[in-house]
Amino acid sequence: MTSTEMKSNFQGQSGHPNIVVSMPSGPEFGAKSILSYFEDAVSQGTVFRAGETVQVGWMMLMLKSTEGGELDVWEPRFGEIPIVWERGASKTYRQLIVQKSVAELVGAEPAFPSLRQSGVISPDFMASKDFQMFRDQPTGTDSGWLFTTEQNVSSDGRLASLFEVASKRPEIIPFLALPAASSVVLKDGQVNISYGKKVVGSDSSDLLRRLPGRP
Incomplete structure (x- = not known):
């Protein structure tokens, strides 16, 4: 599966740094869904900063600053404790959808x-x-x-x-x-x-x- 990357367009609107979401092994609509979460929060006045963690589903995402001043989304790599972060949100999106679907099975x-x-x-x-x-x-x-x-x-x-x-x-x-x-x-x-x-x-x-x- 090809890698997908999507970026917000906050510059000139809120002055907030753009947020970049990559899906190394996920679909484009998955990246769009995660990015929409951040866009909605920023539109309501939330300010995200480098080094912060944000909970999405049961997972935590880390925001890391890029050389261009944007905020890159990283997620935990399973199997390593303490947490080691890797770029992207593929697992976060996949697990979010599966967990929602399993809960729906029991209403x-x-x-x-x-x-x-x-x-x-x-x-x-x-x-x-x-x-x-x-x-x-x-x-x-x-x-x-x-x-x-x-x-x-x-x-x-x-x-x-x-x-x-x-x-x-x-x-x-x-x-x-x-x-x-x-x-x-x-x-x-x-x-x-x-x-x-x-x-x-x-x-x-x-x-x-x-x-x-x-x-």
Whole structure:
């Protein structure tokens, strides 16, 4: 897929530096969608500066100054902690759309956490093929997510940032914007989501069957 780059045209309008959004592996309409977010904010009086981070979906975008005085959009590179930034917003857009779509499967509005928020993981979660995840009401830096396994009998869970968990278990990413009182079970290659009285599984959902499980 060819790389796409789009740029705002603030010069002469608000005096705000132009913002550049690239999609190294994403569609043009994805870049347009991310750029529209910044354009709408600037039109309402927001001023963005180099070095700032902005949350879009569950992801964080970093604004970096270019030699020409513009603001370039960068996103986290998965698998490296602390965060290493790379140019573009391909993953941010892709994950935003997938998380919205998964929430729609159970008739819910997405409740995006932040990758900087924490979740609780059981001792065997990272090494297990199958997993379960449950969400309580988020509070402060706590996303509300608990990541565990069917076999887990330990109460020795530990806190970890959602970014750390997702870097090691990218299969969780599509489900992170499900609201409180949701649960997800991955077992024997099959996924089932529960929210209230709504249950959706990969046996009946093309979207769940197609989930790649990679950031």
